[in-house]
Amino acid sequence: MKTSIVSIALLLCSLSSFAQTIQxxxxxxxxxxxxxxxxGIIFNKRFYIYPTFSAPYEKQVFLDAFSSEDLITWKKHPAILDTAAIKWAKRAVWAPxxxxxxxxxxxxxxxxxxxxxxxxxxxGVAVSDSPEGPFKDHLGKPLIDKFHNGAQPIDQFVFKDKDGQHYLFYGGWKHCNVAKLNKDFTGFxxxxxxxxxxxxxxxxYVEGPFMFIRNGKYYFMWSEGGWTxxxxxxxxAIADSPFGPFKRVGKILQQDPEVARGAGHHSVIQVPGKDQYFIVYHRRPLTETDGNHxxxxxxxxxxxxxxxxxxxxxxxxxxxxxxLK
Incomplete structure (x- = not known):
């Protein structure tokens, strides 16, 4: 009987190992x-994803992060930022x-x-000594708290240019701004x-700006349509400068009626030293009608x-x- 139990245990272990191998x-x-x-971004030879917790606004009071060594297995880093540490933030914590x-x-x-x-x-801006947090308020107040050029102050993306200068792209309500960050990220x-x-x-353009450089060209990307x-x-669009002009080329990510709906608000990861790119985005399962799902x-x-x-x-x-090597 003991032999049978040991044999079954060994078989289960072998099957588990085999399942991991074939994933x-x-x-x-x-x-x-x-x-x-x-x-999506790479820190210390590890992949990270920082998403919005998709729930009703009043429940969006924290941010989780996830990390992986291989894009296959992901580790959750819960509540890396919480409104308890950001006194002026009450709800709708979005788009890190x-x-x-x-x-x-x-x-x-x-x-x-x-x-x-x-x-x-x-x-706002929060700061930490680790990509896994915890993050604390960098300013004690919002970095941008007004509408400029019609842009709602949401959907921020921080971009480092080839010369080391950092810019902040942001904006909802169909307007996008860029601003030049100062050295300590306390202003512009x-x-x-x-x-x-x-x-x-x-x-x-509706919202969700993102930018990357490939072969000396600036690729500016954004989300269109309604998020629900x-x-x-x-x-x-593609330009020779981070300021454009950005002439729309066309859509590259959208729903597939056989797979999922509402594919949007994305980012891009490039494998260092390689012409290998991944798009990280959200979508809604075909079975779901709730906007937050x-x-x-x-x-x-x-x-x-x-x-x-x-x-x-x-x-x-x-x-x-x-x-990552």
């Missing part, structure tokens, strides 16, 4: 739970964007979903004409010979494995 892709979603607006500078990690986020200049909230440096916030809104609808999607997914992003982004095929399989 060659991440699957989509890449981790469980309702999460949206994901920013993070960057490392001088061995510190700066997390930009939106809070309170302000509707006018009289309401308290906007875009005016442009040559004296302005702080420069509008760069491309055609059909099936036609939420991602489009892009969004999942974080990853798929492959490629380019044609002209440098244009090929339409992304959204999959159930996902990507991977990828390890």
């Amino acid at each position: 060659k892709t991440s699957g989509n979603p890449v981790f469980p739970g309702w999460y949206a607006d994901p920013e 964007s993070i960057i490392e500078k001088d061995k510190k990690y700066y997390l930009f986020f939106g809070a309170n979903d302000i509707q006018n200049d009289q309401e308290k909230g906007g875009i 440096v005016p442009f040559e004409d004296g302005t702080i916030f420069r509008e760069i809104t491309p055609e059909n 609808g099936p036609n939420y999607s991602v489009a892009y 969004r999942e974080t997914c990853i798929d492959i992003m490629t380019f044609n010979d002209k440098g244009e982004i090929n339409p992304v095929k959204i999959t159930k399989e996902g990507v991977g494995p990828v390890t």
Whole structure:
């Protein structure tokens, strides 16, 4: 009898090991739970994703993060930021964007979903010694707390240019601004004409800006459509400068009626030293009608010979494995 039990145990272990061996892709979603607006990034040879906790506004009072060594297995880092540490933030903590500078990690986020200049909230900055937090308020107040050029202060993306200068792209309500961050991320440096916030809104822009550089060109990306609808999607433009002009090329990410709806609000991860790119985004399962029921997914992003982004095929399989050297 003991021999049989030992044999069964060994068999189960072998099957478990075999199952792990044959898991060659991440699957989509890449981790469980309702999460949206994901920013994917690499720190210390490890992949990280920082998403919005997708729930009613009053319950959006924290941010979780996830990390992986191979894009397959993800570890959850719960409540890396909480409104308990951000006294002015009460709800609707959205769309984190993070960057490392001088061995510190700066997390930009939106809070309170302000509707006018009289309401308290906007875009804030938190700081930590670790990409896994905990993060504390960097300023004790919002970095941007007003509407400029018609842009709601949400959906921030911090971008480091080739010369080391950092810029903040942001904006909802169909307007996008860029501003030049100062060295300690406590404010902004005016442009040559004296302005702080420069509008760069491309055609059909709604929200969710993102930028990366490939072969010397600036790829500016954004979300179109309504975030609760099936036609939420991602489009892009290419320019020679982070300020544009950005002429819309077309959509590259959208729903597939066979897979999921509302694919949008994305980010892009490039494997260092390689022309290998992944798009990290959220989408809504076909079975769901609740606007907040969004999942974080990853798929492959490629380019044609002209440098244009090929339409992304959204999959159930996902990507991977990828390890960083």
